Amino acid sequence: MSDKKIALQIKNLKVSYGAIQALKGIDLTVYEGDVVAILGANGAGKTTTLKKISGIIESEGGSIELYGQDITKMEPEKIARLGISMSPEGxxxxxxxxxxxxxxxxxxxxxxxxxxxxxxxxxxxxxxxxxxxxxxxxxxxxxxxxxxxxxxxxxxxxPKVLLLDEPSLGLAPLIVQDIMKIVKEIKEEGTTVIIVEQNAAQTLKIADYGYVIELGLVNTHGKASDLANDPKLVEAYLGKH
Structure with a gap:
């Protein structure tokens, strides 16, 4: 994995909405050509992470680099021109x-x-x-x-990096399967994908790596296949089997 280029590097990212700290210092590394899943409950900070990557909101600390270029304080349009594109929630x-x-x-x-x-x-x-x-x-x-x-x-x-925010929200299971299959195809054609999802079971099937965010911090991370078999995670996010 380490012989791949790093497409996106997030270090100690902090974001607040007024008095509420949505991200309390998260680190994420996304390798080129991977599908990276960001999982977690509602309000964990998943969407905030994507919004900050695409420049829609401001941060109060930390940094984001796209292929080594600092984009932390860039305008959304400039970030889009550099190759980050988002399919928003809803x-x-x-x-x-x-x-x-x-x-x-x-x-x-x-x-x-x-x-x-x-x-x-x-x-x-x-x-x-x-x-x-x-x-x-x-x-x-x-x-x-x-x-x-x-x-x-x-x-x-x-886009070099495609951000997908809750693509399965409110959709029938068969449609969700179709969309996940296409996300895999997009990756196979060379686009790096970061996908935020509550549907953890489906997402981990197509992801290479996953991060679980809880209350604005990365709680756990690892290969998607390992996360899918982690009993604590299965209980918390995938429903008890």
Missing amino acids: RAVFRDLTVEENLKAGAFTVKDKATIQRNFDRVYRYFPVLKERKSQVSSTLSGGEQQMLAIGRALMSS
């Missing part, structure tokens, strides 16, 4: 725009038309239903299709 598609217009909006950092076309082709290959519905207004899509669109839109900027 999908947040542009409801009044068509599928195709939503995807095009995701390519705002890409100037090359051929690259944009390649990204369209890639997204439609992962999610053929989006191609069928490309002229449809996004608000008319099912929850699963909107989730596919949110992931597709994030892929339109050719």
Whole structure:
């Protein structure tokens, strides 16, 4: 594992919302080409971590480096141009725009038309239903299709690191399986993925490495296969088997 490049390095990251400290100094190392799962209960600090990586919120301590470049205090647009893209919790598609217009909006950092076309082709290959519905207004899509669109839109900027926030939220188990399968394909094509999930069992099946965050601190971390077999973790997050 150590012969891989480090794509993203987080050191002692601290974030507060007013008097509430959401992250109390977390460390994460994400290697290029891996799927890294961030697990934990509601309010643990998982979404805060992704928001900070993408520059949406400010931190009060610690650092984030993308391929050795410090992005801790960078504007979100600059971070996006450097290759970090996020599919947010709750999908947040542009409801009044068509599928195709939503995807095009995701390519705002890409100037090359051929690259944009390649990204369209890639997204439609992962999610053929989006191609069928490309002229449809996004608000008319099912929850699963909107989730596919949110992931597709994030892929339109050719990200080096793709951030997925709760992609399985509110979806039927079969759809969740489909989405996880596609996340694996995205990784196999060379994109590094950080996935925040409450559905720990499904996520650890496709992840290489996992971090469990509890009350703003990393409680445990390790290879996904080890975490999936950790009895304490199984009881806390995967439901008792």
